[in-house]
Amino acid sequence: MPILERSNPLPLYYQLKEVLKQQIHSGHLAPHTAIPSEPELVAQYHVSRATVRQALTELVHEGLLYRQHGRGTFVCEPRVQQRVASELKSFSEELRRRGLKPGGMLLVSELVRGSQHVREQLRLNDEEQVVRLERIRTADGEAIAYEVNYLPYPRAMNVYQRAKEAADGSLYQLMASEGMVPYMAEHVFKGDKANEREIDLLKIPADECGMRVECTTFDETGAPISFTEAFYPSSRYEFQLTLRVASK
Amino acid sequence: MPILERSNPLPLYYQLKEVLKQQIHSGHLAPHTAIPSEPELVAQYHVSRATVRQALTELVHEGLLYRQHGRGTFVCEPRVQQRVASELKSFSEELRRRGLKPGGMLLVSELVRGSQHVREQLRLNDEEQVVRLERIRTADGEAIAYEVNYLPYPRAMNVYQRAKEAADGSLYQLMASEGMVPYMAEHVFKGDKANEREIDLLKIPADECGMRVECTTFDETGAPISFTEAFYPSSRYEFQLTLRVASK
DNA sequence: CAGTGGTCTAGACCACTTC
DNA sequence: AAGTGGTCTAGACCACTGG
Numbered sequence: 001m002p003i004l005e006r007s008n009p010l011p012l013y014y015q016l017k018e019v020l021k022q023q024i025h026s027g028h029l030a031p032h033t034a035i036p037s038e039p040e041l042v043a044q045y046h047v048s049r050a051t052v053r054q055a056l057t058e059l060v061h062e063g064l065l066y067r068q069h070g071r072g073t074f075v076c077e078p079r080v081q082q083r084v085a086s087e088l089k090s091f092s093e094e095l096r097r098r099g100l101k102p103g104g105m106l107l108v109s110e111l112v113r114g115s116q117h118v119r120e121q122l123r124l125n126d127e128e129q130v131v132r133l134e135r136i137r138t139a140d141g142e143a144i145a146y147e148v149n150y151l152p153y154p155r156a157m158n159v160y161q162r163a164k165e166a167a168d169g170s171l172y173q174l175m176a177s178e179g180m181v182p183y184m185a186e187h188v189f190k191g192d193k194a195n196e197r198e199i200d201l202l203k204i205p206a207d208e209c210g211m212r213v214e215c216t217t218f219d220e221t222g223a224p225i226s227f228t229e230a231f232y233p234s235s236r237y238e239f240q241l242t243l244r245v246a247s248k
Numbered sequence: 249m250p251i252l253e254r255s256n257p258l259p260l261y262y263q264l265k266e267v268l269k270q271q272i273h274s275g276h277l278a279p280h281t282a283i284p285s286e287p288e289l290v291a292q293y294h295v296s297r298a299t300v301r302q303a304l305t306e307l308v309h310e311g312l313l314y315r316q317h318g319r320g321t322f323v324c325e326p327r328v329q330q331r332v333a334s335e336l337k338s339f340s341e342e343l344r345r346r347g348l349k350p351g352g353m354l355l356v357s358e359l360v361r362g363s364q365h366v367r368e369q370l371r372l373n374d375e376e377q378v379v380r381l382e383r384i385r386t387a388d389g390e391a392i393a394y395e396v397n398y399l400p401y402p403r404a405m406n407v408y409q410r411a412k413e414a415a416d417g418s419l420y421q422l423m424a425s426e427g428m429v430p431y432m433a434e435h436v437f438k439g440d441k442a443n444e445r446e447i448d449l450l451k452i453p454a455d456e457c458g459m460r461v462e463c464t465t466f467d468e469t470g471a472p473i474s475f476t477e478a479f480y481p482s483s484r485y486e487f488q489l490t491l492r493v494a495s496k
Numbered sequence: 497c498a499g500t501g502g503t504c505t506a507g508a509c510c511a512c513t514t515c
Numbered sequence: 516a517a518g519t520g521g522t523c524t525a526g527a528c529c530a531c532t533g534g
Contacts, residue, residue: 070532077470191439222325239437318512
């Protein structure tokens with residue numbers, strides 16, 4: 001039982017979270033078994049109950065633990081743990097989770113006016129332009145998606161200049177390093193056939209179905225910071241999504 | 249400024265949440281404006297700061313507020329508020345959110361052995377059977393999806409007997425009333441063409457693309473309680489999903 | 497009944513933002 | 516310097532579960 005470091009700049013509740021996470025992932029705390037009770041954790045780690053509860057509450061939100069009033073706090077099923085419940089990870093992260101190596105190729109990076117739809121999604125003025133990035137995304141070297149990203153221009157100026165870095169990495173990571181941190185993402189999914197450019201670039205049969213996804217992201221203040229159109233041929237990629245069901 | 253009722257069986261933090269929610273939805277607290285600071289709320293509602301913080305923390309998790317250290321607590325964009333961030337709502341609820349009237353028709357309700365795939369998803373013994381429900385789902389009277397639900401049999405016995413109630417309502421609601429409460433849902437999405445039965449029942453063109461969705465739900469303990477296969481023709485229904493982006 | 501988590505109080509000190 | 520949210524303490528009483 002590790003001891004929490006009061007000299008550590010990281011908060012005590014955060015250190016406790018990390019200790020418990022580590023014990024869960026290493027198998028010291030098996031699924032469906034009770035973890036030590038709150039008073040026990042208070043005694044073991046020499047912190048107050050409020051600190052213990054903050055750690056536990058966050059782990060419950062992250063899908064690692066569940067509580068039962070009067071019974072105890074238990075470790076969730078591995079399937080529930082697998083993906084931090086109900087949060088969106090970047091595509092690159094998701095591929096790594098599945099044991100695939102994310103990659104990509106930057107086809108185009110340009111400054112354009114953009115379609116009506118794009119301009120509306122990004123809430124642009126008449127004068128503002130958009131950065132347009134066209135990418136092929138790969139998993140273990142195989143092309144699995146065609147993706148076009150649009151970013152509002154004056155704000156994404158630095159992202160535009162560093163666009164090549166986003167080719168095989170995460171655009172969100174590049175955006176974040178320039179102060180454009182996604183806070184929320186709106187998606188629209190529909191089944192569709194590939195268009196000619198997609199058939200050509202992804203080298204798929206002409207009549208193949210796939211998933212067409214539009215995604216608009218917003219920062220903490222609600223300002224739109226990116227709009228993405230993508231096509232995933234069904235033979236190459238399936239979407240998986242694990243969500244907490246709304247309570248009550 | 250309403251006063252919280254200490255005689256009310258509902259917890260104080262919950263009452264405070266409801267008051268703030270009401271003020272946000274009614275427009276008394278506009279998006280991007282700061283709500284009263286924590287010490288102010290403490291004074292106004294005569295509760296401790298911990299109680300105020302519990303209310304605020306939950307509203308942050310629900311996507312109604314965001315905090316900025318040293319600056320204040322602010323009301324989120326309406327788009328962020330619209331859907332309780334990152335939680336899954338039932339299909340019927342989602343239709344109502346879009347202003348459509350959910351409905352449906354129960355085609356088949358039977359007790360069968362089920363395919364290998366279904367049996368694996370529900371983790372059945374060799375002896376156990378599955379309840380199979382075949383439904384057409386409608387929005388404002390128009391058929392928008394073909395759906396087959398599978399429930400583990402001995403456990404879903406009462407649901408089977410009351411199956412007709414799920415025709416135009418929510419199966420999850422019926423399940424919940426029988427003690428099968430979904431806690432987590434795993435989805436797999438892919439673009440696909442309709443099969444003959446779907447073309448026939450939904451009366452759609454033979455080559456139309458749509459979305460094929462598999463959904464397995466689990467209760468709090470991680471036991472699978474339902475498996476669903478569904479097809480949504482693209483011309484009739486698009487999936488929308490709003491998610492909080494994973495923090496760090 | 498004892499033990500669990502759920503709610504609540506009245507303080508304290510800190511880090512961060514703004515002026 | 517003043518005001519904000521972030522962390523933390525040491526208590527208290529309650530509602531629920533189990534033997």
